[in-house]
């Protein structure tokens with residue numbers, strides 16, 4: 001497939017981008033005299049706060065979070081000190097996958113509200129200096145999208161080529177693995193036209209055919225519709241899957257154990273991204289982030305390096321994938337984050353995250369959610385996220401140290417992927433007790449229980465019956481209680497966002513790993529224009545020693561997750577202790 005070559009129009013938009021970024025850079029630089037930092041961008045300096053609308057705040061009592069609910073909490077969001085909100089999909093959807101199955105990209109899911117509500121939300125955010133990033137779910141649509149209804153109606157429909165079809169008279173299509181299907185078979189037979197359609201996710205999420213230029217331009221027009229409304233960016237859902245090899249080769253047996261090697265970044269995907277950049281992204285001041293960074297560092301660079309004109313950043317899963325029910329190696333954790341930093345030190349930009357709506361709760365997965373260590377380990381993890389190079393993505397509720405709910409019955413789960421896999425495990429006569437244990441640790445619903453606002457019924461999330469159970473610990477862990485406590489996780493998080501904001505060294509500064517072989521402590525410095533910060537984090541529940549070149553020199557302590565104020569660099573850290581010093 002070919003792409004339009006370098007045209008005059010492209011050249012003009014290229015010049016426009018140069019000018020735009022020149023002005024953006026200048027105005028940023030003016031706010032921080034003396035910091036001569038190249039390639040400054042607002043989205044590099046932002047802290048992104050992810051809101052899962054279904055679980056954030058319900059304004060009308062139907063048990064489902066909504067846009068009016070978010071509007072009612074804008075001051076709370078502002079007071080966190082975050083700059084950008086990423087909203088999970090809010091488009092019309094039959095909700096097979098909580099909005100990741102879009103039936104109309106230009107409308108709002110009725111559970112969430114109306115277009116007037118999103119306009120009001122956007123205005124409310126902009127009035128407070130907060131930007132809005134929308135989820136863009138275009139690897140697939142819902143099977144209830146008008147395009148799919150048309151596409152499935154006849155083989156000669158003008159929409160037929162919007163999706164991938166395999167005529168059944170050619171026999172069974174070569175096996176493709178589906179992540180969410182009960183049988184993990186990505187081809188679904190549809191009798192209307194005696195053909196199979198492709199769905200990498202659920203049966204209600206047919207994959208869109210990106211080879212079709214008509215489809216691509218529909219997507220670009222839709223993106224412009226949102227950009228013209230004034231939104232500030234897109235998070236590209238599952239986009240690394242978008243390109244398929246439509247000669248449909250047979251993949252080796254067992255390929256599904258390593259499906260990313262076959263599914264991600266199929267040649268041609270960069271062409272789509274460059275075209276999207278030309279057609280849409282280059283015309284606006286948008287931030288873009290891809291879910292998934294491909295299979296290699298090179299893949300990641302190719303997606304985000306500025307001279308590629310594709311996206312701004314991607315998030316890699318290597319870090320988050322480390323934590324298993326049996327724990328994780330801190331040495332490995334340090335290695336993974338150090339390697340990514342190193343590979344992106346000169347070029348490109350990173351995202352830093354350890355939790356989102358597809359994952360367990362931050363403190364339950366990477367910290368320690370026992371009453372003894374929950375607060376301190378949660379603060380330690382937040383310290384990590386806010387002091388690394390790259391744009392931090394921080395998931396709603398983690399600022400309170402919210403935990404996994406500890407569901408024990410399948411009836412407590414709502415996530416289709418979890419439920420379908422449950423049936424699959426039953427069908428293959430697997431050890432169901434083992435599966436229940438696994439999902440209690442890593443199931444996606446762990447991060448989707450309602451936001452814990454206060455100690456009143458249903459944690460103040462809804463006056464009705466919540467769509468998913470509230471974590472019973474809401475009576476002690478909630479925002480209202482933490483507002484009053486100066487040492488709460490919430491107030492600690494606010495100190496961290498302020499510290500990052502006041503010190504660009506945390507955004508752009510050079511990262512150096514210290515005490516590399518220390519199996520308990522993660523220590524590093526960040527340095528920029530003569531300013532040097534030292535961060536030391538004990539990732540364990542035991543006291544641990546740390547060996548840095550600074551010995552017990554004098555330094556200015558900026559923040560500690562214990563009540564402390566020492567200006568001597570420590571050599572022993574208490575359980576989960578996090579401490580930040582300014583050295584120069």
Ligand code: GLC
Pocket residue numbers: 097100101137201237238291357358
């Ligand atoms: C992404 C989303 C996830 C969704 C899937 C399919 O991984 O984060 O929630 O289920 O894509 O759209």
Ligand code: CA
Pocket residue numbers: 058059060061062063064065066111
């Ligand atoms: Ca509602």
